[in-house]
Structure formats: structure tokens, C-alpha cells
Amino acid sequence: RVFGRFFALFNRVFSRASDRYSQGVSRVISHKASAMGVYAALLGLTVGISYIVPGGFVPAQDKQYLISFAQLPNGASLDRTEAVIRKMSDTALKQPGVESAVAFPGLSINGFTNSSSAGIVFVTLKPFDERKA
Structure with a gap:
């Protein structure tokens, strides 16, 4: 009722x-x-x-870092993931505006949990005035 x-x-x-x-x-x-x-x-x-109004809703902000991640097929070995993450890190370090790269093979971006088939690379950029477009 x-x-x-x-x-x-x-x-x-x-x-x-x-x-x-x-x-x-x-x-x-x-x-x-x-x-x-x-x-x-x-x-x-x-x-x-x-x-x-300016072109974008979000203003261009330079935080001086990038986060990249790799997700290999389920069951991929940690050695294979480490090789991929190392290649990502090496590729980033070859870029002129990159200062450093810290790699974490075995760390998933999904909740920062352990996973042999995932990895993250944190790339630190040089100060903005030292970088070329």
C-alpha cells in the first residue's frame, strides 16, 4: 500500500x-x-x-613527468615484461627533453598491484625552458 x-x-x-x-x-x-x-x-x-574562450577546456599544464605503462598478455613472464619495460625506458631516455626514467616491471597500473605481465615507467622531463617543441 x-x-x-x-x-x-x-x-x-x-x-x-x-x-x-x-x-x-x-x-x-x-x-x-x-x-x-x-x-x-x-x-x-x-x-x-x-x-x-581559449581553445581547450583544460589549460595546457606541464607537470614535467609522463607515466607510461605496458600490459602484456596474461601469463607473460616477468623476464619478458622486464625486457619490454627496459625498451620503453631506453626509448624515452633517447629523447632530448627527457631527464630520467624509473621503471617498475611487475607493477600494474590497475591499483598498483603486482602482476608479472604489467609494468610502469615514470619519465621525468627536463625543465620546460630546456626542452624544444
Whole structure:
């Protein structure tokens, strides 16, 4: 009984909201020119704002480090994972803007748990003014 009252109230509110939505859509459809005018204005406003607001939502921030990880097939040996992680580390260290790399074969990025088929390399970059684009 308690839930019956709740659902009866819910159904009434939902029905009213659905009817109002249908009426609103009918009004918009019956005033096509006005609706298209509002749409064009909103589209123009969006384009105009895109020239004012910076290009990305997240500002470009340089934290001076990168995190890379490898996930080998399940059951891969730690030796195989270590070879892959070492190659990743060596590749990173060959880049001109890289200062150092610390490798953790056997460490999974998924909860930082032990896994013979996973590994992580933390790459530290040189200060921004010492790096070239």
C-alpha cells in the first residue's frame, strides 16, 4: 500500500511532465520560422564564443613527468615484461627533453598491484625552458 501511493503520485507527476513536454514540442513545430531563428542565433553565439574562450577546456599544464605503462598478455613472464619495460625506458631516455626514467616491471597500473605481465615507467622531463617543441 505504501508503495502504491508513491507510484500513483509518481505516475501523475510523470504524466503531467510528459503532457507539458508534448505541448512544448507541438508549439515549437507550429512556429518553425521562430524556432529556426532561435537555433541560428544560438549557433552564431556558440561560434562567437569559441573565438573568445581559449581553445581547450583544460589549460595546457606541464607537470614535467609522463607515466607510461605496458600490459602484456596474461601469463607473460616477468623476464619478458622486464625486457619490454627496459625498451620503453631506453626509448624515452633517447629523447632530448627527457631527464630520467624509473621503471617498475611487475607493477600494474590497475591499483598498483603486482602482476608479472604489467609494468610502469615514470619519465621525468627536463625543465620546460630546456626542452624544444
